[in-house]
Amino acid sequence: MQLPEEVTRAALDWLNENLTPDQIDASHLDFGSPDRQFEFPTLIRPLDDLVLNEHLITAVQQLLGTDDIRLMQADLWPKVGVESEQHDAQANTDQRMHMDYGNNTLLHPDWYQPEAVAAIIYYDDGTITAGGTAYVPRQGESDPAYQPPFIHMPGLAGKPFFNDRTTVEQWFRDHDPVAYELRQTLYTREQQVTFQPGTILFYRHDIWHRGTPVTPGKLRRVHNLGWRRADARGWTNWNEGWARQSYNGEVESLIGRSTPRQRCLLDFPLPGDRWWTPARLQQVAARYEPFGFDPAPYLKSMPTGQ
Ligand SMILES: O=C(O)CCC(=O)C(=O)O
Ligand SMILES: [Fe+2]
Structure with a gap:
């Protein structure tokens, strides 16, 4: 196509x-x-x-x-x-x-x-x-x-x-x-x-x-x-690990500008995934907020009972 x-x-x-x-x-x-x-x-x-x-x-x-x-x-x-x-x-x-x-x-x-x-x-x-x-x-x-x-x-x-x-x-x-x-x-x-x-x-x-x-x-x-x-x-x-070229802001920017669906391709859990807890979201956000990461979609569908 x-x-x-x-x-x-x-x-x-x-x-x-x-x-x-x-x-x-x-x-x-x-x-x-x-x-x-x-x-x-x-x-x-x-x-x-x-x-x-x-x-x-x-x-x-x-x-x-x-x-x-x-x-x-x-x-x-x-x-x-x-x-x-x-x-x-x-x-x-x-x-x-x-x-x-x-x-x-x-x-x-x-x-x-x-x-x-x-x-x-x-x-x-x-x-x-x-x-x-x-x-x-x-x-x-x-x-x-x-x-x-x-x-x-x-x-x-x-x-x-x-x-x-x-x-x-x-x-x-x-x-x-x-x-x-x-x-x-x-x-x-x-x-x-x-x-x-x-x-x-x-x-x-x-x-x-x-x-x-x-x-x-x-x-x-x-x-x-x-x-x-x-x-x-x-x-x-086939490729090398996605995180491998981190530290100079390029991979971080890729994560920051991506949508939750796009990040998911790289093994970033989808919103609503059981992996997420409020504490984990805060920690991940601390890492990527300087690169535009928006925690809102993950927060909105935070699994209950965490
Ligand atoms: O180059 C192509 O069109 C196919 C290549 C391919 O099948 C391969 O390298 O496994
Ligand atoms: Fe092939």
């Missing part, structure tokens, strides 16, 4: 000023921002505020069936188009078909009780850059491609990890012909996302998908996001 223009405008303006082809290290061909510089919190307001945007919260709350959700991942990264012969076994250019759950949870997802959701926000025009994410829709309960356990992919259940499609499928052809055949059907079934600046793809961590090549010389900038239910088990944060 397309995010409302007012949601993405500030981030797009920032990116079109500060993350353009001449500002990118063209040798950075892996997933993720170089030196993790665009992992949330980036301390760049338009980027951090987009990650915490209320529209995204509403959508994720609906998808996960609860108001109590947590952010697990937010990273903005450039994918630079290169000639296809320039890729090696770990290259990200023409990705292998995969699911994302393997390095986001220690457990195995349950199709019927989704506990987490991922998203990609695209900041460029796919008709110019190409590189639309490819995905394989699940065709009902008996779909052979979606019979758990989902272990027919690199890095899972003892298989070696490579990122590059050609390398991976050669390995499966030589070592696991049954999985090879299954995986071949995924490539024939794949469909590709079309995108403009501000398009968002919500997807599951147990959907088959992959990144496809960006046109040589072009730049595709995307945000990868992930959330989980607060009560989900096994899921782990």
Whole structure:
């Protein structure tokens, strides 16, 4: 879907000023921002505020069936188009078909009780850059491609990890012909996302998908996001701890200017949560009031009997 223009405008303006082809290290061909510089919190307001945007919260709350959700991942990264012969076994250019759950949870997802959701926000025009994410829709309960356990992919259940499609499928052809055949059907079934600046793809961590090549010389900038239910088990944060960059006022200001729903993404209990007592609220407020924190919503719905 397309995010409302007012949601993405500030981030797009920032990116079109500060993350353009001449500002990118063209040798950075892996997933993720170089030196993790665009992992949330980036301390760049338009980027951090987009990650915490209320529209995204509403959508994720609906998808996960609860108001109590947590952010697990937010990273903005450039994918630079290169000639296809320039890729090696770990290259990200023409990705292998995969699911994302393997390095986001220690457990195995349950199709019927989704506990987490991922998203990609695209900041460029796919008709110019190409590189639309490819995905394989699940065709009902008996779909052979979606019979758990989902272990027919690199890095899972003892298989070696490579990122590059050609390398991976050669390995499966030589070592696991049954999985090879299954995986071949995924490539024939794949469909590709079309995108403009501000398009968002919500997807599951147990959907088959992959990144496809960006046109040589072009730049595709995307945000990868992930959330989980607060009560989900096994899921782990991709980014470093949110509090880690505290002390210079930037993280504190993020907390101060956020709404209770936005703070909740970072494990700040919602108003009405049993965690809150008058004393705890006073202590938290003492820490963040210099940064604009308003204790009123928490006070108003203070759990009774505390
Ligand atoms: O770049 C894309 O379109 C998808 C990337 C992806 O699926 C991944 O790196 O896990
Ligand atoms: Fe992925």
